Amino acid sequence: MMTFDQILFYALAVIAVLSAIMVITRRNPVHSALFLITTLFCVAGIYLQLHAEFLAAVQVIVYVGGIMVLFLFVIMLVNLETLSQERRFNRQWHIAILVSVVLLVEFGTIIWRGKAALQLPANQPLMDTLTTNNSEQLGVVLYQQYMLPFEIASFLLLVAIIGAVILAKRRLSSDGK
Amino acid sequence: MFNQYFQPNDILIIYPELLLALFAMGVMIIDLFLDRAWKVLNAFTALVGIAYAAYALYRLKSNALNLSGYNHAILNDSFAIYFQFVFLIATALVILISARYLSIEGENRGDYYALILLSLIGMNFMVMGIDLITLYIALELMAVSEYILVGYLRTNRQSNEAAMKFFLLGAFSSGILLYGISLLYGISGSTDLRVIAQRLAERPSHDPIALVAVVTLTAGLLFKIGGVPFHQWLPDAYEGAPSTITTFISVAPKAASFALILRIFIVGLKPLETSWVPVLSVVCVLTMTLGNITAISQSNIKRLLAYSSIAHAGYLLLGLIAGNEYGITGIAIYFLVYAFMNIGIWTLVVAMRRKDLIGDQIQDMAGMIYKNPGAAVLMLVFLLSLAGIPPTAGFIGKYYLFASVIQTHHYVLAVIAVLNAAISLYYYFRVVVVMFMSEKTDEEKMTLSPGVLTSLAVTLVFTLLIGIYPEPFIRFAQNSLSLFQ
């Protein structure tokens, strides 16, 4: 008998995977974008089940909120008519599916055989503390234990700013007169 | 105010990177106030930054060793410092040749140098990091800067396409790498490579989950160095990218990715050696052979050098498979040599770019000996070095790598590697034949900017010097042996 948590997990996981398949098979890019939202939402749900509340919230705010807006903008920018006429997949997709299935079976069996190794009884107290005040704990870990990667992340964002501006903007004022 | 996670001298450990960061941001801001005629100042600013960082690094090297900081997120040992010197040298040489190339392409802006410096910061943290999260963020900082730089020529479709391919495949491989990282964290409960090694040693040697972690990590990391079968992006990215950026990504990020691989495999995954050595041996043979054989049929010099660079990644894997002192020294000295010879040859490709000529076909070099005898002779030296013929520097690198696998009794690998080196002679000499034996097709002479001249002089001197008098450079490269501690 499955517990409520297990039922919820499988429901979210199945919906996430099915919508992900829909994302790449729909002809209309707007439909793809909507299915992508569903996938991202379900993943947020799975994060919640793992007690990663902050991550779940970020997933909804950044991905479902910010990045999806971008996707829709891009869809408006490209020519939908020609896009829907074009072939969706290139000639390699038969091989790609074959390889993916082989890989899936392989990973599946290996993880199934080694699932005993993934149980972490030693970390149970950690799980209990994580259950309460996830965001607060994250704040402390991020600003103390992982302060260096945190500061490097701001350089990553700086690079993202530069990249966005120089790739998306036709004329830049620093091109000079 | 200070806690166990941060000590005041932690700032000193990353002082070179702080300087680079300040100069990167400085270049961005100064550029906004420069007229077109003064854009060359950006290159100067960046060079001053690199020189300053190199000085700071030198001070750090002579002051103390094995500095660990930020709650053991980084370890600035002499292995890291050695590789940082290689990056600084390579980046400085690339900046020297960039200014004129960018003004021909009409994209002469400061953000180019800022991106190069930021990517350099990423690489420096990649070799210092001992914590998987730091390593991953640093890797992404390097990679994202590279994606943008590859697509830097905004009006050039080829450049855009190259950036797109590179980005999509790069993001995918990062995902696979992250999967491996998460599995490692899952079985060890820590992101510190040293702790991971301890935990892995406690587990049975053929633990299935650890095996999946090794396979996914290997796949993600091999992508970054262009190992077969994860090499398809490389020729396209190298061909489409601005030539100066190809020069950059064929040396510095490759060295950084290799240093990262060394750190992860030799420190973190050492207990699983029996499972990754066979995998890497197969990849190594495939990479060498496929790179060399495909290079034979190329007519575009950029693609030829791209496949040759794949083959070189294969030779470098020999050092990791051997995993002994000779192998690691070999990889370290090879990258120093590779920085000079590869940047030298790419500088000549960059110099062939004129207003009306892309200059990337091998045929464009026809009769080079009559038009530009100096450039043709330089090209010959760099090609000989890439082929590994004494007395050039390339020989020293290959000697160490081949000797290391013989020491560990991987005789089959050594034989295949030598055969491959022989194949590579064929296509390197094809270029030589075109330069020296064909009739010239036009009269236009190469004009070399001061930056290009400096870069050529430096690369030539070191390519010959390391080949003729290698001892001090080998002693310098042996700094990287601190990896084993």
Next chain:
Amino acid sequence: MPRNYIPILIFITLAFLFPIVTLAILRWVRPSVPHKAKLSPYECGVDPVYQPRERYTVRYYIVAILFVVFDVETVFLFPWAIRYDVLGLFGLMEMLVFLGILIVGFVWLWKQGALEWV
């Protein structure tokens, strides 16, 4: 799943059920008289000459890209804001460094004209 999210789950379930149930009921009560003309954009008048879905420039998209970057920045600041008392002065300085780097980027993009409409 943390128990206090159960109401949200119930809410989402209701939100999904509502349109499904409504449409099902409507299907059952409404008369069904399908006609081709009902599907055309205008039941009377001229036929459309071209597809309504045209390419048009969305100048705002660069702002949208930059929004995502600064959105992520806020996400990084949030954990600091709620643990401000524990992190103290040192945390504040870390946050200021983080912010300072991005402010350089912001000044740069502003000067670059990335926020201008045309």
